[in-house]
Amino acid sequence: QVQLVESGGGVVQPGRSLRLSCAASGFTFSNYAMNWVRQAPGKGLEWVAVISYDGSNEYYADSVKGRFTISRDNSKNTLYLQMNSLRPEDTSVYYCAKDSGYSGRTSRFEYWGQGTLVTVSS
Amino acid sequence: QSVLTQPPSVSAAPGQKVTISCSGSGSNIGNNYVSWYQQLPGTAPKLLIYENNKRPSGIPDRFSGSKSGTSATLGITGLQTGDEADYYCGTWDNSLINVVFGGGTKLTVL
Numbered sequence: 001q002v003q004l005v006e007s008g009g010g011v012v013q014p015g016r017s018l019r020l021s022c023a024a025s026g027f028t029f030s031n032y033a034m035n036w037v038r039q040a041p042g043k044g045l046e047w048v049a050v051i052s053y054d055g056s057n058e059y060y061a062d063s064v065k066g067r068f069t070i071s072r073d074n075s076k077n078t079l080y081l082q083m084n085s086l087r088p089e090d091t092s093v094y095y096c097a098k099d100s101g102y103s104g105r106t107s108r109f110e111y112w113g114q115g116t117l118v119t120v121s122s
Numbered sequence: 123q124s125v126l127t128q129p130p131s132v133s134a135a136p137g138q139k140v141t142i143s144c145s146g147s148g149s150n151i152g153n154n155y156v157s158w159y160q161q162l163p164g165t166a167p168k169l170l171i172y173e174n175n176k177r178p179s180g181i182p183d184r185f186s187g188s189k190s191g192t193s194a195t196l197g198i199t200g201l202q203t204g205d206e207a208d209y210y211c212g213t214w215d216n217s218l219i220n221v222v223f224g225g226g227t228k229l230t231v232l
Binding site: 107 | 124156157210219220224225
């Protein structure tokens with residue numbers, strides 16, 4: 001069965017960095033695009049970024065462009081989100097989500113992890 | 123302010139039917155497939171509908187989706203108390219080069 005397990009969340013001061021990981025299993029990771037989606041406390045879903053199956057294409061929400069970098073290691077079946085220059089408004093639960101295709105230009109997220117909480121506060 | 127517009131809340135009695143609307147534009151809903159997600163309290167979102175009107179395996183046919191022009195609709199029949207959740211629409215936006223979500227609709231089964 002498909003499993004996505006996020007890790008790396010925690011409390012971090014504004015301006016600092018954090019790297020999230022998402023360990024995937026139960027499917028051929030290298031065949032699918034992968035996404036990060038976040039949800040601030042009590043708020044709705046906000047898409048963050050997507051990376052294509054081979055890492056050749058990445059797209060970002062304007063709110064994180066230039067600060068966050070999505071990457072993947074297909075040999076380790078792992079997705080990453082490097083978050084720099086963190087702001088209080090980045091405080092959210094961060095979910096990784098498996099795309100239905102390889103390119104990533106879809107909204108069909110078949111599987112989601114349980115999420116990891118990132119709190120940006122001094 | 124979300125790119126896709128959903129009503130903040132809807133409600134109906136058990137056994138009844140409810141619809142949730144999702145309004146967008148030509149750069150998103152008008153030219154791309156729409157997905158719908160259910161998020162039960164304290165859990166990750168779950169895919170309910172993809173490609174406007176298709177259901178993943180395991181999703182009951184009480185849930186349906188449709189699209190017309192730049193709007194989409196989620197329908198739920200035979201409402202159950204277990205359907206109380208937040209529902210989100212989502213699609214790709216060709217101008218933003220982003221996935222966009224609606225602000226979410228809270229369903230209350232009275």
